[in-house]
Amino acid sequence: MIRIIYKEWLKIRWFLIGFTALGILSIGYIFLKVQHDFTFYEGKNYWYSILFQGYQYFSYVKFLPLAGAIAIGIAQYFPETINKRIKLTFHLPVKENKVLLMMHAFGTASILAAYVLIFIVFFGFSKVFFAAEMVNDAVITVFPWFLAGLTAYFMIALIVLEPIWKYRAFYFVTGAFFITIYLKSAVTAGYAPVNLTLFVLTAALSIALIFSAYRFRKGEM
Amino acid sequence: MLVTIITCTIILPSVYWMAFDKPINVPFVMYSCTDDDFMITQSVDGEVERTDTRGNKYTREEYEQKLPLLYTRQLLISETMPDTIKGVAMDMHELSKAKSSFRYKPDEKNAPQPKLYPLFESESGRANLEMPDDYFRIIWRMEFIHAGTNKIDEQKSQRFSAALFKKGFVFPAKSISGLPTTRKSCDEGYFIVDSSEQLFHLKMIQGAPYVFKVDLHEDFKIQYISCVDNKDKKFYAYLFGSDNGIYILTQDEYELIKLPVDGFDPDNCDLRIFGDLFHYDVAIQGEDRLQVDVLNYADYTKVDTYKKSWLKRSDGPTGKIAAAIFPVQLTLSQKNSSYNNFYFVFSSGFWWLVVNLVFAGIYFFILARRRDGISKHIFDLAIIGLTGIFGFIAVNFFQNKFFK
Numbered sequence: 295m296i297r298i299i300y301k302e303w304l305k306i307r308w309f310l311i312g313f314t315a316l317g318i319l320s321i322g323y324i325f326l327k328v329q330h331d332f333t334f335y336e337g338k339n340y341w342y343s344i345l346f347q348g349y350q351y352f353s354y355v356k357f358l359p360l361a362g363a364i365a366i367g368i369a370q371y372f373p374e375t376i377n378k379r380i381k382l383t384f385h386l387p388v389k390e391n392k393v394l395l396m397m398h399a400f401g402t403a404s405i406l407a408a409y410v411l412i413f414i415v416f417f418g419f420s421k422v423f424f425a426a427e428m429v430n431d432a433v434i435t436v437f438p439w440f441l442a443g444l445t446a447y448f449m450i451a452l453i454v455l456e457p458i459w460k461y462r463a464f465y466f467v468t469g470a471f472f473i474t475i476y477l478k479s480a481v482t483a484g485y486a487p488v489n490l491t492l493f494v495l496t497a498a499l500s501i502a503l504i505f506s507a508y509r510f511r512k513g514e515m
Numbered sequence: 516m517l518v519t520i521i522t523c524t525i526i527l528p529s530v531y532w533m534a535f536d537k538p539i540n541v542p543f544v545m546y547s548c549t550d551d552d553f554m555i556t557q558s559v560d561g562e563v564e565r566t567d568t569r570g571n572k573y574t575r576e577e578y579e580q581k582l583p584l585l586y587t588r589q590l591l592i593s594e595t596m597p598d599t600i601k602g603v604a605m606d607m608h609e610l611s612k613a614k615s616s617f618r619y620k621p622d623e624k625n626a627p628q629p630k631l632y633p634l635f636e637s638e639s640g641r642a643n644l645e646m647p648d649d650y651f652r653i654i655w656r657m658e659f660i661h662a663g664t665n666k667i668d669e670q671k672s673q674r675f676s677a678a679l680f681k682k683g684f685v686f687p688a689k690s691i692s693g694l695p696t697t698r699k700s701c702d703e704g705y706f707i708v709d710s711s712e713q714l715f716h717l718k719m720i721q722g723a724p725y726v727f728k729v730d731l732h733e734d735f736k737i738q739y740i741s742c743v744d745n746k747d748k749k750f751y752a753y754l755f756g757s758d759n760g761i762y763i764l765t766q767d768e769y770e771l772i773k774l775p776v777d778g779f780d781p782d783n784c785d786l787r788i789f790g791d792l793f794h795y796d797v798a799i800q801g802e803d804r805l806q807v808d809v810l811n812y813a814d815y816t817k818v819d820t821y822k823k824s825w826l827k828r829s830d831g832p833t834g835k836i837a838a839a840i841f842p843v844q845l846t847l848s849q850k851n852s853s854y855n856n857f858y859f860v861f862s863s864g865f866w867w868l869v870v871n872l873v874f875a876g877i878y879f880f881i882l883a884r885r886r887d888g889i890s891k892h893i894f895d896l897a898i899i900g901l902t903g904i905f906g907f908i909a910v911n912f913f914q915n916k917f918f919k
Contacts, residue, residue, distance in 0.1 A: 336663065341650060345695075425652070425660050464913075478847050481627060482627065484626075484853055
């Protein structure tokens with residue numbers, strides 16, 4: 295089991311470290327800009343633009359979680375499809391579903407760890423500059439963006455492991471449209487009523503790749 | 516499969532309406548103080564038609580002369596502005612003072628509300644209002660937070676909290692309503708509903724708190740308050756009661772007056788109120804109707820009413836076809852709300868069930884051609900029977916079959 299996890303780590307480590315670093319740097323840049331705008335425009339006017347003019351100081355991070363998850367997902371699963379290397383994994387003396395779930399769990403845990411780190415930095419700096427209510431609204435707004443990343447990772451696992459190109463295309467189109475649900479333009483905190491539902495949907499999707507792997511194992515071409 | 520069904524439920528109806536939707540031609544209706552009749556502007560076959568309720572048609576110039584208090588500037592330029600109307604001299608200053616315009620859409624109420632507000636100094640002695648350095652919130656007490664430092668001003672917070680507490684305010688605030696902008700003639704503070712549905716008026720006068728508790732009827736609950744800055748200073752705000760009534764709160768007396776207007780639903784209707792020297796035109800627009808009530812400017816009594824209705828989009832030919840093809844339509848946004856959510860519109864009638872069965876039949880035929888065991892696909896057939904075209908696409912994308 296440790297060896298399987300180590301194998302996955304070797305595949306994704308640089309992408310994971312790179313994405314985490316990029317995420318933290320992006321957050322740093324955002325708050326450098328916030329500080330700059332506080333200095334030039336005064337805090338009261340900056341708060342006003344957020345509270346009453348719909349300005350979102352965090353809008354730069356919208357596609358960051360998605361990009362990171364896609365990169366890590368492809369780094370993890372694409373090598374398995376070259377010459378159908380995943381068959382080697384399925385020949386190990388471990389149950390196939392267990393192997394797949396371990397790979398998947400490791401990837402998910404890695405992405406979650408990166409997200410949590412980026413989020414902590416974002417949350418911490420937000421608390422420095424803004425009142426609790428404004429930070430709370432920001433968290434509600436960015437939450438579906440992180441869910442979009444996780445959903446993309448789950449869909450990539452499903453797409454990349456699918457052996458038949460026709461269905462890969464179907465899954466890709468479906469997944470691409472589905473992810474837009476998480477990324478629709480909205481007012482700050484506009485996603486409040488639906489965040490829980492999206493969370494449940496994302497969690498339910500986490501086992502989607504079992505479907506492709508099952509079809510793969512049954513020996514189709 | 517669930518992902519595909521959800522995605523199709525959103526995308527397919529969206530594409531359908533993008534292709535086949537048509538705008539609804541809502542007339543613009545205003546009351547003429549010269550003719551005591553409604554003037555109606557509407558687009559008919561691409562041409563703008565201006566009529567009254569008797570069917571008389573007017574040119575643009577004639578129409579503008581019927582509404583002198585709306586087109587005052589144009590009539591002055593054309594030198595056709597009357598000197599008096601109904602024996603009242605047309606004093607430009609009085610006309611301007613009486614003129615008011617109010618618009619409301621349900622997505623203002625059904626939206627995330629700010630929880631921090633700037634409390635302006637109401638009597639600073641300055642010509643212009645100035646944005647304060649702090650913002651207040653009303654949670655377990657009233658707190659002022661300095662925007663530059665993100666720190667609480669304890670002294671000011673305690674002073675204002677005590678003022679509210681002395682007047683019987685029950686923390687936290689349920690809603691805070693005001694005009695949080697310096698672009699107004701003067702500052703009238705905020706109207707705050709507390710946890711016990713009591714209404715308070717809060718201002719800052721020379722740094723000190725001013726709090727007034729407004730007397731409300733025992734069972735009266737407020738749904739929404741929209742403050743106004745009208746020049747005539749007759750009232751502070753429009754209020755929507757839990758009875759869906761439209762109220763005004765008079766300036767200084769704090770009298771709550773219900774406007775004699777029925778049929779308003781703040782969650783589903785747009786509201787427009789134009790005021791002039793003689794009347795208020797209260798226009799309520801729903802999905803399938805327009806109602807314009809004319810009220811007397813002085814005492815708000817009803818003068819006249821205009822009503823027009825039309826088919827809802829769902830009741831028109833395109834809506835009926837959509838209801839047959841799609842058992843349900845899902846959108847993430849809605850016209851009457853600023854929130855994103857899963858908004859389901861279930862199709863009425865039973866035609867969608869017939870179409871679903873047709874799709875199930877087609878899939879059954881495909882399975883038979885493939886000589887695939889029907890018993891292995893009972894679940895798929897059930898999904899198609901329930902979700903129709905969405906399920907049909909989903910079971911074909913996520914095929915539950917094994918290659919030999």
